[in-house]
Amino acid sequence: MSEGPSILFLKNKLQRYKGKTVSKVSGKAEVDGSLFTNSVLIDIQTYGKNFLFVFKDFFVAIEVRLVGNVLVNKRKKIAASFSFHFEENEINFYDSEISVKKGKPSDCFNFKIDISKAEFDADFILNEWQTNHFEESIGEALLNQNILAGVGPIIRTETLYHAKIHPDSLIKSIPEKKLIFLLKMVQDYAEEFLTLLKTDSVEKNALIFEKKNCPKDKTPIIIETVGSTKTYVCPKCQKLFK
Numbered sequence: 001m002s003e004g005p006s007i008l009f010l011k012n013k014l015q016r017y018k019g020k021t022v023s024k025v026s027g028k029a030e031v032d033g034s035l036f037t038n039s040v041l042i043d044i045q046t047y048g049k050n051f052l053f054v055f056k057d058f059f060v061a062i063e064v065r066l067v068g069n070v071l072v073n074k075r076k077k078i079a080a081s082f083s084f085h086f087e088e089n090e091i092n093f094y095d096s097e098i099s100v101k102k103g104k105p106s107d108c109f110n111f112k113i114d115i116s117k118a119e120f121d122a123d124f125i126l127n128e129w130q131t132n133h134f135e136e137s138i139g140e141a142l143l144n145q146n147i148l149a150g151v152g153p154i155i156r157t158e159t160l161y162h163a164k165i166h167p168d169s170l171i172k173s174i175p176e177k178k179l180i181f182l183l184k185m186v187q188d189y190a191e192e193f194l195t196l197l198k199t200d201s202v203e204k205n206a207l208i209f210e211k212k213n214c215p216k217d218k219t220p221i222i223i224e225t226v227g228s229t230k231t232y233v234c235p236k237c238q239k240l241f242k
Helices: 004-013 122-132 138-143 153-163 176-197
Strands: 024-026 043-047 050-054 058-064 070-072 082-085 090-093 096-102 222-226 229-233
Touching: 004 043, 004 050, 004 176, 122 176, 138 153, 138 176, 138 222, 153 176, 153 229
Parallel strands: none
Antiparallel strands: 024 082, 043 050, 050 058, 058 096, 070 090, 082 090, 222 229
């Protein structure tokens, strides 16, 4: 599963295509290719785990499950979900969800919930959790992209460890000050994550993600399944609020 900062990092590498004219698009996704012919790519943005390719009257949202499924001027043996073709270059997306939307991204997405956006509003998230998702576990809520866009398994694991909260804890049982601290950690760690990507050292610097023992007390790390994804937990450091 991808992480928001990973998408942002790759987006920055694609900026050279801003202002370029699309010659055609291709792929398995069912889109109207005529929309793109000779259209100028005005901007490339991100929202959570989505790339946003912005044109004059519409944009394309591409949700990538794994960053390795984005190839520039390279192809896999299987058909791409979607491809942009320029005069001498192409960007290919595999195992991705594609949607074409009219208008601009801010018309469709709430940037307040994107952990990598300047508009990120922790108070808005806190109120959403406590009002509409209080019966859920915090581990599930962190990966709900409709509440908190951009959090993936690594960010979830590391921030819950920093906040000393077990992922199975119910939101209604977690002290508010703990939730506030957790949201601050999510935002701070998203920035750190982006920096670590520049040296390919995210997993190396992770405290418990894919580690065997807790760095603080050497307690064996356990692997739990929360929702449909695995997470790493220190049973001694992380308190279960029920």
